[in-house]
Amino acid sequence: MLQKLHILAIGLLLFSTVFATVHIPSAHADGTIEVSTDVLNVRDKPDANSLVISKVLRGETYPVVDTKGEWIKVQVTSSKAGWVASYLVTDKQGSPSPSGNSESTDGVQVLTDDLRVRSGPGTSFNVIGFVQSSDSVSFLDQNENWVKIRTSGLEGWVSSEFVSIQTKKKKKKETTDSQEQGNESTPRSATILTDGLNIRSEPSTQSKVLGTLSNGTVVEVLSQKSSWLKISFEGETGWIHSDYADLHTDSGNEAPSKKKGKSSATISVSGLNVRNEPNLNGKIIDQISQGTEVTIISERNNWCEIEYANGNTGWVAGWFLERKSLSANPGNVNVTGDGSIIILDNGTNIRSEPSTTAKVVYRANEGETFSIKGLEDDWYKIELSDGTTAYVAGWIVTTKGQAPTITRAGSEQYLRNKVIVIDPGHGGKDVGAIGVQGTYEKDLTLRTSRLLQDKLKAAGATVYLTRQNDSFVSLPARARTANHHGADVFISVHYDSIDDSSVTGTTTFYYGGADQQLADSVHQSLIQLTNLRDRNVRQENYLVLRENMQPSLLLELGYISNRGEELTILSSDFQERAATGIYQGLAHYFRDR
Known part of the structure; x- marks a missing residue:
């Protein structure tokens, strides 16, 4: 009997050993990542001390094949895959494939006439034009409240409430070069x-x-x-x-033009290296000081070929350039052609002279139009219905026809070129707080963060999210993301919960005294725009704040443990106001520094 038991034990040991050596691959992760640092090491194991097997560059994209903690495994070539740190890449999930049975956006149907097109996704952005229900409109991007469109040379954002995104089915088929x-x-x-x-x-x-x-x-x-x-x-x-x-x-004997498209830009950092090739291995041939104006000749892999002093040319990293857009010429201009202004708001003041102190001669209502007779500084000279002339501030109206557009920089002027890291709290296995109706905090924080990201990017800020989807990211990794990118600001977005269901309101937390000005600016703006109970600004020893070398905040935007507040928070209207509140608070902070 003892001999039989001994043989059975050996058999079980061999059985378990064999099956222990069988590798069961983890499920492949969907999506694609984009490298968000200049040079990124690809390692053979998900460990910062493991062997570097390859290097990838900023802007390059790679498919994701696996994830493990703070590491992502990417397919670098057909035969090589390796691990990269998740906080050094940006998730490019949802990129459509040109083949297969899938739905893709075809166009946008505008559901009303005179729909305002704005420079960014929010009512705080300038109105840059109008679209009509009969216009042909292309789809560019969207979030839950706004849609980015292009039509007749106009590109901007419209409220999703007044448009319908058209989709078309793509049939899978084999495609060859023939x-x-x-x-x-x-x-x-x-x-x-x-x-x-x-x-x-x-x-x-x-x-x-x-x-x-x-x-x-x-x-x-x-x-x-x-x-x-x-x-x-x-x-x-x-x-x-x-x-x-x-x-x-092209018809006749005309060949396609090879003319390069040129645009202007300003150097945004001091001592920018100019290289003879569009990569970090290129020889440094010059340095250009901050504020220098250059002309962009061509672009390749996020590098720009520029022309600068005395006709010299070379390559610079494109992410250190501040591009310029065309604007109306200042001074007094005689406007010719079919040009008119459109009033955007009821009670707009029409004045006798081009000054805010001049006498108001008429108050116009939304939708009224007036012919433009001239332009004096930032004021349109217009003709009223009785034939007399008057003036209206150019930055509070929009134009149509052959007329220059006048804009005055709003909040975006203070956010341009800022580096901001947004941290959607929780994620993956960490659901965070759970609301009365079963709402997961991790889902709400990502919604708010994405809306805020779109607004900041439209204002010209560089934005990084610590997570782009429902994935788990450790607290130290969240702080490291801000430290690595040298962020001007780190914002951690949360929603609160407590056993007492009567508790409501918004709280803003900071760690060090140097962060209090940031906390006061953002909190005041949030309270003003969300209308939630003010639970004040408080100092707290949270890890993502304590381990952060950048100005940082943790926001608790409301209590989902209160049934009424949970319903409010779930609405798209609240999400829009909360994101706008943070956006405006950040603009005020940078303005007052």
Whole structure:
């Protein structure tokens, strides 16, 4: 009996040993990441001390094959995969594939006339034009409250309440080079309609980015596959998405123009290196001081070829350039052509002279239009219905027809070029607080953070999220993200819960005395815009604040343990107001520094 038991024990041991050596792969993670630091090490194991097997560069994208804690495994090449730190990349989830049975956006149907188009996703952004229900409108981006569109050279954001996004089904089919559309014997060209358009190695959002193109650049089109264009530019070929190019056929003996699209920019850092090649290995041939104006000639992989003093040229890192947009010429201008202004708000003052102290001669209502007779500084000279002339401030109206647009910088002027890290609290296995109706705090924090991210990016800030989806990120990693990027501000977004269901309100926490000014600015703005109970600004020893070397806050935006407040917080209206409150609070903070 003892001998039989001994044999059985040996058999069980061998059985368990064999199965212990079988590798059961973890489920592959969906999505794609984009490198958000200059040079990122790819390691053979999810450990900062493990072997570096490759290096990847800022702006490059790679498919995700696995995740483990704070590490993401990416497929670098067809034969090589490795691990990168999650806080040094940006999630590019949801990128549509050009093939397969999927729905893709086709266009936007405007549901009302004279819909305001704004420069950013929020009512605090300038009105830059109007769209009509009969206009042809392209879809660019969206969040839960706003849709980014393009129409007739106008690009901006409209309220999602007044539009319907059209979708179309794409049927899966085998595509070969012989099925590409277009006759290469007929020269065709296209004009790029947006800045920073990626040129890819294949007709897919998953393929490698070879370079970027600027708005207005003209490229030669070699062929077309589905919604992708194969192009040639400066001796190189690649693929761009047709939604962001104006395709036209050249006739007669005219060949496609190879003229480079040029735009202006200002150096935003001191001592920017100019290199002879568009990468960090390029030889440094010069240095340019902060504030220097340069001309962008071309772009490649987030690097810009520039022309600067005395016609010199070279390559600089594009993320250190502040691009310029065209604006109306100052001074006194005689406006010719069919130009008129449109009143945006009821009770707009029309004055006798171009000054805020001049006599008010008429109060106009929303939608009224007046012919433009001239422009004096930032004031439009207009003709009233009785034939007399008067003046209206150009920054509070919009125009149509052949007329210059006047804008005055709002909150965005204080946020431009700031680096802001937003931390959507909790995530993954850590659901955070649970509301009366079962609402997870982790879902609410991500909603608010995404709305805030869109507003800050529209204002010209550089924004990083500590998590882009429902994933777990440790508290130290959240603080490290802000420290790594040298953030101007770190904002951790939360919602509160307590056993006493009668408790309501908003609380703002900071760690050190140096952060109190930031806390006061953001908290005051939040209380004003959300109308929740003021639970004051408080000092607290939270890890994400204590371990943060950057100015930082932790916001508790309301109590989901209170049934009424939970319902309020869940609404899109509250989410919009909360994100706007934080946005305006940050602008006030930077303005007063």
